[in-house]
Amino acid sequence: MRNALIVSAILHFSLLAAAIISLPTSHFETPTVNALPVELVTIADETDLTEGRPEETEVVEEAATETVEAETPPEPEAQPGATDTPADEVATDADAIATAAESSAPEPAGEPEPVEATEPEPEPDPTPQTEVAAVERQPVEPEPQPSETPAPVPETVVPTRKPPPPPRRTQTARLEQQSSESFDADRLSQLINRTAPSGGGSGSAQASLGSESGRAQASLTLSEMDALRAQMQRCWNPPIGIEGGQDLVVTVQIRLAPDGSVVEIKQIGAQGLGALYDVAADAARRAVVQCQPYRLPPAKYEVWKDVQVNFDPRDLF
Amino acid sequence: MGDAVTTGAALASPANFSLLALFLQAHIVVKCVMVGLFLASLWCWAIIFYKTVALRRMRRRMSNFEEDFWSGQSLEALYKERSEEDTDGLAAVFVAAMREWKRSHEGAKPALASLAQRIDRVMTMTLSREGEELERGLMVLASTGSAAPFIGLFGTVWGIMSSFQAIAGSGTTNLAVVAPGIAEALLATALGLLAAIPATIFYNKLATDIARITHEMEGFADEFLAILSREIDERL
Structure with a gap:
């Protein structure tokens, strides 16, 4: 038994010595990192972008050649x-x-x-x-x-x-x-x-690569658009039960008064038309009319005076 | 707690991850765990070496004895030859049985009535003694195999606790603060596994070998008892 113990001890210590010698002794320094500055960006800043129009790409190039x-x-x-x-x-x-x-x-x-x-x-x-x-x-x-x-x-x-x-x-x-x-x-x-x-160059003075309507729509930020849509959808009773009802996306263009009430419904368009068009369009019209007036930032009235809202049943689920 | 602070202070300097440094940086409890696991591993391997050699020798002797036994040699001569030396295994069983046989024939009138039962008892006793001798030390292997990971885990938990204390002491969650504590803690688990894995494997192997040898010895005992009882019945 003593012999076995001696053998074991020799093996262990030699193994330990080998490990101490051969294993890499890595020194690493980690620079002290302080807290990362995190900037909170509201959705409004991000979504206030100009919608581009592909056919107006020339504008920037013209400016460049002029200079x-x-x-x-x-x-x-x-x-x-x-x-x-x-x-x-x-x-x-x-x-x-x-x-x-x-x-x-x-x-x-x-x-x-x-x-x-x-x-x-x-x-x-x-x-x-x-x-x-x-x-x-x-x-x-x-x-x-x-x-x-x-x-x-x-x-x-x-x-x-x-x-x-x-x-x-x-x-x-x-x-x-x-x-x-x-x-x-x-x-x-x-x-x-x-x-x-x-x-x-052209700079900001030149309205390049954008349309007025696109600008106007984007100025109503995503959160405000959502607020408007949410107010409308509260009264919205979409025709879900009928076949294909979920694909009926109705686009409504409305004109609003400064107090948020609906002046007129200018246009109602629906994708996936057919026999169900009237049903879906009426549902959307009812929603728009019933829920007025809408609470929107009065300062941006010029922006939401003419507004387009999509009624998409898929958003509900 | 004091160690945690010193650990935190040591972390300001570039961390050293050599084995020795890890060991020296460790908390005293973790050190104890590591040393204990190292000693356990040492003892386990000693047992493994010893048992392997012992079992091999035992099996060789057993096969030698069986050759002698079935060679047609007279049992008296075999007994004389074997009883003089230190016996183990099959020879011990044989010697014990023959001794009982001899003693029963020493008197004027041989006590044959329950001789077979006595011989059986004696052989069973010898077998269990031999089995105990064979299995000695295996308990250590079994205990190490099952407990060493937990002991290592204990060291790890303790090390991680102290590394958390280092975090609390330095006030930052910098990697340099956390890493050495965790590394030293993991070293304890590594040592535990290092001790436990060979212990478990060799425990299984040795236990199987010993069971086989014991089985062989029991078989021999039964055969020998059959021979002796036939002899007794003839003399009755």
Whole structure:
């Protein structure tokens, strides 16, 4: 017996030692987590959504393209003209606005230098208008410009008069003219004010992707709709007993007076029509008439003035 | 209670989940339970080893003796040979019966009238003594197999109680507060199962083996009694 006990003890302690050594000693730290903030959201906030209309998807895209057009055209085409003219014509004016308005100034700044380098060699033959037109086209292909056509190069430098500005960069060009005379902070703010909306997109001002009726319906929140329906269904005695009665869903459009009474029942529609239409429609009409006036938030009268209620027998069960 | 607070304090630091750390962190009651279960497991395995070896030896001896017995050797010679050494199992039964037989023939007139009954009594006594000897220790296995899970469960419940106290002490239900207490508590259950499972399995095995051996011995006793009583009846 002693031998067996010794054997058992040896086995146990070796097993224990193996377990202590080999089993992973996992250290884990759990960060102290404080209570999670829970925000209670009423149903009203969630359901106050605008019903969308699939056929009006264009609205947002239009707004987007408008802003793109307003922003992008000035950039590429204003570059050559803007750098040309201030450099030579208004050179001394440190034109903060011009540099601020065009963030991509460094690009064109590189171009005029080679142009000026070629200046002295060709003879200056002033035909300003046409040359300016040529200059305007040149930016499309800037590299061949210095080598091929030396003639137009001096033209850009020579004219002291501002060339007829390209119609697209009206804002910046006008601004430069003004700023050359006097720098005005108000004008700058005007400029900012004017450019901001073009970049902002349609925003909330534009009623996009929604219908008026949808908006109106959704403004009556789900809980208030339910309240109205509950008030109506209290008096509702649906024709359950007849065959197929459970499928008779009646939609009633009613107009309500500010005190909650029914002015008129405008329309009654029912799905699953047939011989039972009259029965179901009458049941719904009775319910609507009997239970008036309805208690609804008076502040939202405009919203529930015309309201549509579904009488669905399946809701009862 | 003091332990609960220290547990809670220890939880602020990263928890250590090695076996040793778990044991050292545990409440004193849980420690006692663990140590007790460890000792129970130790004792159980000692019994298992001992009994397995003992039963194997017993069966070998029994088959040896049966070979000798049915080899046609005279019973007198067999008795002389066996009575000198320490006997067990079948040999013990045989020796007891032969001793009674011898004693009955010692007097001037052999007492044969109820010799068969006396021999039967003697053999039954020997059988029960041998059976007791065989079954010794099995009780420990049975008790461990049935009680160890409950003891482990007790440790677990106690550990979870102290972990709840740690929650109450620290005021948060953070995992770091709860986890070590529960882990150490579960260790107690694990130890209980670790002790109970082998104990139960080997209890069943050993009990079956012992029952078989006892049955064999009873069969031999009956056969031997039949032989002896035939002899007695012939001499009457």
